[in-house]
Amino acid sequence: MRPKFVVDANVGKLGRWLRMMGYDTLFINDIDDARLVAIGLREKRVLLTKDTQIMLRRVVTSGKLKALLIKDDDVKTQLRQVVETMKLNRRRQFTRCLECNEPLVPRSKDDVRDLVPPYVFKTQSHYVQCPACHRIYWRGTHWQRMNHELEMFMEVADVTGS
Numbered sequence: 164m165r166p167k168f169v170v171d172a173n174v175g176k177l178g179r180w181l182r183m184m185g186y187d188t189l190f191i192n193d194i195d196d197a198r199l200v201a202i203g204l205r206e207k208r209v210l211l212t213k214d215t216q217i218m219l220r221r222v223v224t225s226g227k228l229k230a231l232l233i234k235d236d237d238v239k240t241q242l243r244q245v246v247e248t249m250k251l252n253r254r255r256q257f258t259r260c261l262e263c264n265e266p267l268v269p270r271s272k273d274d275v276r277d278l279v280p281p282y283v284f285k286t287q288s289h290y291v292q293c294p295a296c297h298r299i300y301w302r303g304t305h306w307q308r309m310n311h312e313l314e315m316f317m318e319v320a321d322v323t324g325s
C-alpha cells in the first residue's frame with residue numbers, strides 16, 4: 164500500500180517533493196501539534212516532522228501513529244531519508260497538484276487551448292489539470308527540471324541504500 168503523509172510546518176518543502184512523486188501529502192499552515200497528530204491518526208498518515216517533542220508523545224512511542232523524525236535541514240537529504248525509510252518509488256510521479264495535493268486529471272489539447280501560453284500550446288501535447296485550483300500542468304521545462312533533480316538524488320539514494 165502506498166503510504167500517505169502529513170507534514171509538519173518545519174518540513175513543508177519536503178511535502179512538495181512527495182506530492183511531485185505522487186504521494187498523498189497533507190500540509191496545513193499554522194496547525195498545532197495536537198491537530199497534526201489527530202489528522203495523522205484519523206487518516207492513517209505518516210507524520211513527518213523535525214519536532215522531537217512530537218516523537219515523544221505516547222501515541223507515537225506506542226506505534227499507534229507512525230511518525231518519522233526528519234534529521235537534516237536540506238530538503239534533498241530529507242527526501243532521501245523518507246524514500247529510503249518508506250521505500251518510496253516514482254511510479255506515479257506528476258499525478259498530484261503540487262499546491263493542493265489533488266489527483267490531476269488528463270486534459271486534451273483542445274481543452275487547454277485558451278488556458279496556456281501560445282508557445283506552450285504549440286510545443287506540448289500532454290496536459291493535466293487540478294480539479295481544485297484548475298492549474299494546468301504540462302511536461303515542459305519546469306517538470307523536466309524537477310524530474311532531473313529527482314533523478315539525481317534518487318540515484319544517490321540507490322547507492323547509499325544498497
Ligand SMILES: [Zn+2]
Nearest residue numbers: 260263293296
Ligand atoms: Zn491544485
